[in-house]
Amino acid sequence: MNIESLNAQLAENQDLIQDTSIKQYLTFLMAGEEYGIDILTVQEIRGWEQTTAIPNAPGYVKGVMNLRGTVVPVIDLREKFALEAVEYSAVTVVIVLKIEQAGMDKIIGIVVDAVSDVYGIEASQFKTSPSLEQNQNSQFITGLAQVENKTLILLNLDQVL
């Protein structure tokens, strides 16, 4: 699926959201797992492009990019989740998200392996994840969902910066 059609579908889905009991999630792939984020936080999807490094920033902060005149930091979610880093390829995408941090809206980009699909998930499909207290990534995981025999890991990335 190319980025143009993804963005078109994204806009379509965001318009369709009426029913509050069903939440739409955009899913992406990383190290063989499928993760989902609330589609309303997604601004757009872009191909990976070279960023400008920020001095003395943590490794997972890949730098800043120019998003039509706005300076946006880009985070490698693999590195943030302490997964094995991979070379960026033609399908590597940046999902541009609006997150809320300390009452301020911030726009960030996250680098993931590939974007997968959009699912509507009903409250009944939603399961809280098993206790993950020892896992440093647990703060980002809001729950699990079963869709078409797959397990989606649902994320909230407000604190990812």
Place this chain on the structure above:
Amino acid sequence: MSIDLSQFFEVFYEESFEGLDIMEAELLDLQPGNFDNETINTIFRAAHSIKGGSGTFGFTSVADFTHVLETLLDQIRDGRRALTQIHIDLLLQSVDCLRDMLTALQSGEEPETQQADELKSQFNQILSESSDAEFQGNEAADSPDSESAGETETYWKISFIPGRDILKTGNEPLFLIQELAELGVLTQVLDVSTVPDLTNIEAEDCYFKWQFELQANCAQAQIEEIFEWIEDECEIHIEQAAQTNTSEDLVAQAEGTSQVKQADVDAERTSQIEETKPENIPPENKAKAASSGNKPKQTKTTESGSIRVGIEKVDSLINMVGELVITQAMLTQLSDGDFDPAKLTSLKEGIAQLAHNTRDLQESVMRIRMLPIGSVFSRFPRLVRDTSKKLNKKIELKLLGEQTELDKTLMEKISDPLVHLVRNAMDHGLETPDERLQAGKSETGSITLNAYHQGGNIVIEIIDDGRGLNTEKIKAKAIANGLMSEADGLTDDQINLLIFEPGFSTADQVSDLSGRGVGMDVVRRNIQALNGSVELESNKGEGSVVTIRLPLTLAILDGQLIQVGQHVYIIPLVNIIESLQINSAQLSNLGGELEVLRLREEYIPIIRLYDVFNHQPKTNQLSEGLLVVVESDNEKVGIFVDELLSQQQVVIKSLEANYFKVDGISGATILGDGTVSLILDVAGIVRLAGLTGKQQAMIANQMNEIEQLEA
């Protein structure tokens, strides 16, 4: 549904604050016994429009207070009362009080009325005294005047409810109101509660009701005459309310709370008015003037969201846009059809023209944000007047370059540091008249505020002709505070700079004004946050000069692009003194840690940017790269980079908006190729590299010793 008046609030506040500024400026010009009637008129007009506006918007506390003020002004204007220094002081306090009230209203709070009530009772005191003091005195001799003054000015309360059809019958309420206003001082409150929803409005119907307060020497018949024509088509009630009654009530109220104090003031007041000598202000009054002048302003900064722009600036902008459109049309035409190499020349011309247009447009847009610095300077006459009284010093304030234009945002942010510096100069820089005479100077000290443009910067100087900085005292204090040690051997200039260090103060006694050095670090930090710098020059016995340098605008800066490894950064051109190739013969290494370059009798510490930022450089050999010598806090440092690229103007973008503040970086920008580049914060880099001012001084000191040994 009534009209939402709140949409007009901002305009009202803005106009009111402007009015208060005018009142303040004019009041400062007033001299008892020698004034221009036009000045009083100007003050009166300003007060009147504040009263009118606040009445309309239902801010009754403001309207009531302004009303009393206006009554006094009216009497002075009509020559029925001689202007005294007490009046001026009281009016100035009222301006402060009104400003506080309006600020409170603006931030959505109920204004405190305590101060207003106090002042109001003082006004009423003066107003009620008039009959005794004035009529016995000068006025009795002046027969025509006293006659008009003798007539009791009456207060009329008029409620006017025109019939729905009044407009259709060809009557215009506006004319009636204008006629009413000619009789005397008119305050009006418009009641719009009967206005129906927009869909139900008959455009030709009149839905308004008015409440008027008229203060005039006229008979009821005169008022009735105005409404004669429309008597049948409206409801009108005219009621007389003697003004003296109301003021007496108010006085009685005030006396209930502070009877003794009030009586004291009364006694002194009466004697003052009889004497009308401006110098003899009762001590109590003086203290009051000072305390109110010095009252901390509302900390909540309500930065106003709009600016007034001269029409010629807007016109020039429209012209520019017109030219831009023409250029765009030309380029569109060129790109029509297949591209013919023959068009290349005209295409290049077109693009050059576009570049020219863009630059002009940019300058014009910037000019819209530029305001003359006079609006900041204008607050100083008052400050100096109040402070000089309090300090018993004679101070003359000179303002130069008030027309120098500065970006509005900068203006708002620079005024507090300026106030601080001027207070410092008055409190600690200038001597008392006796000391000045002993030192062979004129009794009156002078403080000069000077502003001018220099290159892309605005320079503001605060010059005093006082005693200069007491270097010995600063040194002793610095040693006591552990900022330096005797062995450091700092020069006088370096010691003087220590007053900008955090937590430094030489104030022996706690003064509510300033101690030279209190908060100077805040001043410097604020100015640095605006990409500016502060310099200090002091000559013992002759005075001192504080020079502030600021960029003209915060939105755009001239930058030098530099490269370290793969990374391109921007150094603001204002920081750069020179760039050079390093001659390794002039390098020294202090303790194996810090490299310094000897450059024309100066030692410049070298900061390797790749070290500070953990980048992979092209070269770590000093002789293969370049050194950019920059200045920060009056100290020079060299930043070692791989290469210099081009110079260009860059638009500053915030990095913090979507990320965090990064040490050593002041912002970001987008280069011509669309990539982001970060702008260096020189002071931050010096901090990151672990070089503080003190350490730099030590380096210089150590190098001097080496030199002496060599010699």
